[in-house]
Amino acid sequence: MAERNDYQPEDIDCFFFQYQSQCEEQQCRFLHRDSCKLSADVCLVWHKQKKCTNSDCPQKHLNQETLRRHFLCDQENSNGNCKRENCHMYHEQVSYINGCYRSANEVPMLPEERRIECNTFMEKNYFRTQTSLKSAMQFIMISVKFIQHAVGNKKLSRERGNKYIKEILHTVLFLCHISDPSFEPRDIFEESMESWSNKFPDVFEQYKTHLPTRPPYTILLEIVVDLEQTNSAESILNCLSKLNEKMIVEQNSQEGRRCGNVFSYVSSVVSYCFHHNLATKQKTDNYFGVSVSCFGRHQRELMIDILCYRTWNEDISLAVCMASETTNAHHQQAIQFHPVVVSNAYQMMSNSRAQRRMPIVNGKRQRVTPIPPCRKCLFMFPAIEYNQQQQNNSTVFWPYGNCAEVESLSRLLNAHGYICKRTPAPPTERLTLEFLKHKRRGRIIHNLKLFNFNFGNNILFYTPDDLQNAV
Structure with missing residues (x-):
């Protein structure tokens, strides 16, 4: 033959x-x-x-x-x-x-x-790769230490502390897995790998098969808000800023102008909102949110799709999805709030260069500084009373849903859904929540294939209770 x-x-x-x-x-x-x-x-x-x-x-x-x-x-x-x-x-x-x-x-x-391509990539991007790994390890270590300290002081139960640790580990390992280059747990933990995997086996079994439901810093925010047990925004902001300081991975001199934390999981913007009922003169608690922080643009967009599809309040998901579907500013306003909803956002220092730019008040450099909403938030939620101390950001490079305001408003509506009503979509457009969420699901599946993520007929979401929640 x-x-x-x-x-x-x-x-x-x-x-x-x-x-x-x-x-x-x-x-x-x-x-x-x-x-x-x-x-x-x-x-x-x-x-x-x-x-x-x-x-x-x-x-x-x-x-x-x-x-x-x-x-x-x-x-x-x-x-x-x-x-x-x-x-x-x-x-x-x-x-x-x-x-x-x-x-x-x-x-x-x-x-x-x-193997040759991987070695070449690692050599050309050595400092970028090392910064990514350091950021992942730094976030895990500081977060776990913070949780363990809270458990030791009886502010957090051991069971709940372990659930938070497992969720943070899973989310970070998932994001490292879909990163470019992809990182394995051993790249992050090195010699301590066996200890971590023995203690939390389900995390290491499921980070390649189950999706997270929220970014790692959002988990940390929830812990901080729960532990502070206060409605004082200043207390929450100070605690988050101190944690950010500890998580800084400084830039290497050979990286030029690249910010050391550009590949980290640390959110640099925090927001809180509340509803002030004009008729009763009553005010709700403050509800906090942070900006979405992940490796790379595609990973951030995938996480926002997950949040829209799975995690956020449905009215907020509708607002974000509808805004992404149309360029008409009027049609972007999918929901309206009863007066008055107030939203304030703050920039937290994310590295030493950011620290030097923070204002000095009464001889002390501030940890946070008020910032206005971006134009995308103004399009989605125009009736909200925002912090307007600075000029609105006219150049926006992040997608709808990236801002801290979205998460804080989602928490507010989960607790007080009555303050929001939906605006009817134009009759010529199929902009229903069901249609938009189905489209997000399709994009999640498409992007997961590009990341070579292993999943079957259903999308599985990781829960720290070992519950396999499929949709």
């Missing part, structure tokens, strides 16, 4: 079956194998011989050459860019569609090629 000089379809894994969960072709010429779905490596035998006889081979029978030849998007092949929102073909170019980035598809590689 003559030796094959090229890959044949019957020896190539189907791209749609491997990366899109299913193939719609009734008589597909390509292989449909479950054994290699979780692999990112190319089979060496298949690579050398153009064929592999092991039907249960755990590695891909697919590479860039076969992807380009059989599965490349026709629009990308002809125009260099695909603008179809739900295109399932193979893409090598990053696209910007309807306000969202679509990353290029993953390409399987030979293990040796992956």
Whole structure:
């Protein structure tokens, strides 16, 4: 039998079956194998011989050459860019569609090629990588120490403290897993890895299969608010600022102007809001929120999608989702508040350079400084009384839902839902909460595939009670 000089379809894994969960072709010429779905490596035998006889081979029978030849998007092949929102073909170019980035598809590689590429990346990005790892470890250690101190002082029960620790660990490990480059727990904990995994085995088993429900700093905020047992905003702000100081990972001189905490989990903005009933003259408690802080833009957008879909108050989720769907400022106002809701936001120092910019009052440098809302918050919640001490931010680079005001308002509505009413959507648009949340779910699934995240037919969310909550 003559030796094959090229890959044949019957020896190539189907791209749609491997990366899109299913193939719609009734008589597909390509292989449909479950054994290699979780692999990112190319089979060496298949690579050398153009064929592999092991039907249960755990590695891909697919590479860039076969992807380009059989599965490349026709629009990308002809125009260099695909603008179809739900295109399932193979893409090598990053696209910007309807306000969202679509990353290029993953390409399987030979293990040796992956090792060389990884080493090259680590060498070129050594200081960035080290800052990321230090930030992760610093956040975990300071947060755990803070929780353990509260348990020791009987301010927090041991059971609740362990739940907080598990949730923080899971969220940080998840974000490291979907980072670029991806980090393993051993990269963060090093010699103490076994101790951590033995104490919290479910965390280390589920950070690759279960999604978090909120960012790590939001968990820390909840602990601080619970422990302070006070409605004094100053007390909460001071406690958070002190924690931020301890979590600073300073920039390396070889990183130039790069901020040391640019890859950290530390939120730099905190907000609180309350409702003041003009008729009864009564005021609610203060409800706090912090800005979403994650590795990278795509990770932050994924976390905001999770918050909209799973965590935030439904009225707030509707407001954020609707604002993201339309450029019409009038249509962005999905909800209205009964008067008067007051919101105040503050910038917390996040590194030594930020500390030096803080104002000096009565001879003391302030830990926090009031800041106005961004224009996106003004679009979504125009009737709120904001802190207007400074000029509104006219240049916004973060997505809807990133701001601390969103989380604080969500907490307010969870406690006092009666102060909010929804504004009817235009009849020509399908901007219902159900439709928008379904769309967010689709984007979560799409982005998880890009991050090579392992999940089945359902999205699973991690809970520190070991409950598998699927939707």
